[in-house]
Amino acid sequence: MAIAIAVIIGIGGTFAVVPAMVGSFWMLANLAPVSFSGAELGVAPMLPVALIALFHIRRVRSACGTQITVRNIRVFAALSILVPVLLTALAWLVLWDASKVYDVAPPNILLALGVTVVLHAVIFIAGLGPKVWRALLLRRGMPTWPVEAARLAGRFVRWMLLAGLVAVVLQLLLNMGAVGDAYSIAPDLAGRLGLTLLSILYLPNLAAGGAAVLLGSEMSLGDASASLFAVTNANLPPLPVLAAMPHSALPFGEVLLVVPVGIAVFTVYRFITARTFVEAPVFTALGAGAFAAVLGLLVSWAAGGTLGYYGSTGPLPWLTPLLYLCWIVVPSAVVFFWAGRAGQKVTETMAEEEKGDLDPEDSAGPGASADPAETVDADSTEDAGDTDDADADDAEGAVGAAGPDTAVEDADPDDTDVEDTDTASDTDDPDGADTAAATELDETESEDDAEDAPEETEATDDPAEGPDPADPTAHGAGDEDDDGTDGTGEESRK
Numbered sequence: 001m002a003i004a005i006a007v008i009i010g011i012g013g014t015f016a017v018v019p020a021m022v023g024s025f026w027m028l029a030n031l032a033p034v035s036f037s038g039a040e041l042g043v044a045p046m047l048p049v050a051l052i053a054l055f056h057i058r059r060v061r062s063a064c065g066t067q068i069t070v071r072n073i074r075v076f077a078a079l080s081i082l083v084p085v086l087l088t089a090l091a092w093l094v095l096w097d098a099s100k101v102y103d104v105a106p107p108n109i110l111l112a113l114g115v116t117v118v119l120h121a122v123i124f125i126a127g128l129g130p131k132v133w134r135a136l137l138l139r140r141g142m143p144t145w146p147v148e149a150a151r152l153a154g155r156f157v158r159w160m161l162l163a164g165l166v167a168v169v170l171q172l173l174l175n176m177g178a179v180g181d182a183y184s185i186a187p188d189l190a191g192r193l194g195l196t197l198l199s200i201l202y203l204p205n206l207a208a209g210g211a212a213v214l215l216g217s218e219m220s221l222g223d224a225s226a227s228l229f230a231v232t233n234a235n236l237p238p239l240p241v242l243a244a245m246p247h248s249a250l251p252f253g254e255v256l257l258v259v260p261v262g263i264a265v266f267t268v269y270r271f272i273t274a275r276t277f278v279e280a281p282v283f284t285a286l287g288a289g290a291f292a293a294v295l296g297l298l299v300s301w302a303a304g305g306t307l308g309y310y311g312s313t314g315p316l317p318w319l320t321p322l323l324y325l326c327w328i329v330v331p332s333a334v335v336f337f338w339a340g341r342a343g344q345k346v347t348e349t350m351a352e353e354e355k356g357d358l359d360p361e362d363s364a365g366p367g368a369s370a371d372p373a374e375t376v377d378a379d380s381t382e383d384a385g386d387t388d389d390a391d392a393d394d395a396e397g398a399v400g401a402a403g404p405d406t407a408v409e410d411a412d413p414d415d416t417d418v419e420d421t422d423t424a425s426d427t428d429d430p431d432g433a434d435t436a437a438a439t440e441l442d443e444t445e446s447e448d449d450a451e452d453a454p455e456e457t458e459a460t461d462d463p464a465e466g467p468d469p470a471d472p473t474a475h476g477a478g479d480e481d482d483d484g485t486d487g488t489g490e491e492s493r494k
Helices: 002-011 015-029 046-064 070-098 109-139 145-174 176-183 189-201 203-215 240-244 253-273 281-303 319-341 421-426 447-456
Strands: 034-036 039-041 219-221 224-226 305-307 311-315
Touching: 015 034, 015 046, 015 070, 039 305, 046 070, 046 109, 046 189, 046 203, 046 281, 070 109, 109 145, 145 176, 145 203, 145 240, 145 253, 145 281, 145 319, 176 189, 176 240, 189 203, 189 240, 203 219, 203 240, 203 253, 203 281, 203 311, 203 319, 253 319, 281 311, 281 319
Parallel strands: none
Antiparallel strands: 034 039, 219 224, 219 311, 305 311
C-alpha cells in the first residue's frame, strides 16, 4: 500500500488507481503475471520475492518456538498457505474489477493461485528448519539422510547463485558503454534513479541466469541468448542491468566450467569435514542431486517468464535443473565413496556450528539420539549434533540411523528427568497430535554424562545396577532429582 501511494504521488496520479496497483504488486510479489496495456509482465523482480521469502522463513521459525507438536505444525502449515491464497484471490478480484476502467488485466486465476501455493509451501518447508525435519523423520522411524542431502544441495545452489552474481557484475564492468547507453533514455535524474532501482530489483534474476550459464546451460531474453558455447545477439529492453548479456561469443568460455566443478568439490569437502559421521553416503549424494535439481527448477522458474513483447525470458528450464543435479552428484558420490573406502564411520549426525563456539564432536555423546516424545528447538538455524553408534570397521560406511529407545532432554539444572520412549509412545494422540521429536544437549555437558543418559531409563528395571564408582561425574552436586533420586534412577545412598 505504501509503495503504491508513493508511486502515485511521484507520477502525479489519482488515488483511484491505488487498489489496482496494490493488487498488481501482490501478484508480482507472488510470481504471478500481470498484463498492462495488452502486454504480459511475467518476469517478476526476484529481489522483493527473496526478501519476502526470507522474512516469512524467519517468521515460521520464530513461530515454531522451542516446542512444537505435530498438530501445531499441520495447523501452521495450513494457515501459512491458505492466508496468502485468500489474499491472492482478493487481489485477483480487485484487478478484475479495475480492468473495466483501467488498461490492466488479471492473470489466470488458477495460475495465480497455483504459484501462490507453491511459493508459500516452499517457504514453510524451509522455515521449519532441518532440526524439525530430522525430528519428524526420527519420530516415524525413517532415516534422516534426506535432511543432510537437502542441506548439501542448498549450499551448492547458494554458492552457484553467488558465482552467477559475480559473473554478472564483472560483465557489467566490461560493458560500461552499454550501461551508459541504457541511461541515455532517461531525461532527468528521477528517470536515472528509476532505472537504477529497477536494475537492482532484477539483479537476482540475472544472477540466476549467470549461474545457469556457468553450469553450461543457457540464458535467454527474448530472441537473445547466451551460453559458454554460443551467443545470439538481439535487441534488449533499455535496462542498464541487461548490459550483462554478452553481445559476442565468450573467449575460452568452456574453461569457465571449472567454476561449478570447484564449487561442488569445495561444498562437498566442507560438508564431510564438518561431520564425524554421515548417514547413507550413497543415498545422501543421490538425494543432494535430486534436491539440487528441484531447487534449480524453482530458481529458474522464479527468474524467468514472459517479458511483454520480447517473449520468453530466463534460464533454460529443462536443462538447468539437470546440470544442477549432475554437478553435485558426481563429486558427492566420489568423496563419500572415498570416505567409505578409507574406513571412516558413516552414519547420521549434524555438527552444531553456532558462531564457532561449539565443537561438532562435543554436540552429542555416542549414545545420544532423538526421542519421538521430546520437544523441538526450532529457533536455531543449525541442528543439534545427534550421533548414533556406527560400526567403524564398515568398509562401505553405510549404517542406517536407528535411534535408541531413550533420549536426553535439554540439560536444564531444574529438569534432569529422562523419559522412556515406550511410555511416551503410548500417550501419542491418535489424531497425530504427537509431539515432534528432537534432542538438544547443553554445551557444558561432558561426554560421560551423555553416555550414561541411556542407562538412566533402564535403572528402574535393574535395581542392583548403580553408578560407576570410577566416574567422578556420577555423584555430582547437580545430578540429583527433586524426588531424592540420582541420575541412575535409584535412591541415593549415603
